[in-house]
Amino acid sequence: MKKYLKRLGITAGLSLTLVAAACGSEDANQEAATGENNEDSQATEVSVGEQLDYTITGIDAGAGIMAATEAAIDAYGLDDYQLQPSSGAAMTSALDAAISNEEAIVVTGWTPHWKFAAYDLKYLEDPEGVFGAAESIHTIVREGLDSDLPEAYEVLDNFYWSPDHMGEIMVAVNEGADPAEAAAAWVEANQDIVTEWTNGVNTVDGDALTLAFVAWDSEIASTHMIGYVLESIGYDVTLMSMEPGPMFTAVATGSADAMVAAWLPGTHEAYYEDFKDDFVDLGANLDGAKIGLVVPAYMDITSIEDLKN
Structure with missing residues (x-):
């Protein structure tokens, strides 16, 4: 002013x-x-970039959304910005601290995620289409699972739910519930939905089954939930948390039986292309997922282009 x-x-x-x-x-x-x-x-007005210290707060360095954000920095000419890798937990912690003080912050964001229920947030418009359209989360299994563990294959093939369903578990976990307990409570409260996945499927007697997942809030929710469902028909389920690359490698090599955590076509595109001939894609278990740059609603910007101001 x-x-x-x-x-x-x-x-x-x-x-x-x-x-x-x-x-x-x-x-x-x-x-x-x-x-x-x-x-x-x-007196010179403080620019958006200066308010943000020219920093975009990200998550794991290997995540697809990080590569997309680097592409957005180039596409929108945000030459002064740096993308700060962290983790999902560290990103939401930084977001919480900024909102508590009504400060400027921009983070890599995706839905489904509990933060959209906890805070008043908005995606920045992406006129260049760098982050792509809405994504789906796919179920991917190792080759031979249909013959080795046919009951598990059938349940995983039937599995489909909504972002709101997933969000119920994520919110419960964020409020302090143990992921396994939150997933079990959701299954018990939604037997009408779960029955659609398990109807007509035979029970088994302690067959071992391993599910790989990346430790994002969304995938913690979905993997614990489907693991509980598979345990309910008799499987001895082991959950393995790992980074996206090793997750795809594990299923492709058979060291894990399945995952319900593949974000496509954008976020995990590179891993999918590397291993698509070595696993079976059962299709989407959730539609309407989205990635992009997210800011608190009180920030007076609407587009990624505004970060240059």
Whole structure:
């Protein structure tokens, strides 16, 4: 905001001595009140980039959303910005701290995620389409699972739910519930949905089954939930948390039986392309997922382009 000092005019008829005294008094009063001298001064408005310290807070360095964000930095000419890798937990912690103090922050974001229920957030518009359209989360299994563990294959093939379903578990976990307990509570409260996945499927007697997942809030929710469902028909389920690359490698090599955590076509595209001939894609278990850059709703920007201001 620009501020200008103006000398007050002195009425005609006063002596030069009174004019000088009056002007000196007026200037002194204004300087005391505003901290400005009698030269014109201008305070520069803090830019969006300066408010953000030219930093975008990210998650795991290997995540697809991080690669997309690097592409967005190039596409929108955000040359002064740095993408700060962290983790899902560290990102939401930074977001919480900024919102508590009503400070500026921009983070890599995705839905489903509990943070959209906890805070008033908005995606920045992406006119260049760098982050792509809405995504789906796919179920991927190792080759031969249909013959080795046909009941598990059938349940995993039937599995499909909504972002709202997943969100119920994520919110419960964020509020302090153990993931396994939150998943079990959701299954018990939603038997009508679960029955659609298990109807007609035979029970088994302790067959071992391993599910790989990346430790994002969304995938913690979905993997614990489907693991509980598979345990309910008799499987001895082991959950393995790992980074996205090793997750795809594990299923492709058979060291894990399945995952329900493949974000496509964008987030995990590179891993999918590397291993697509070595596993079986059972299709989407959730539609309407989204990735992009997210800011608190109180920030007066609407587009990624605004980060340049």
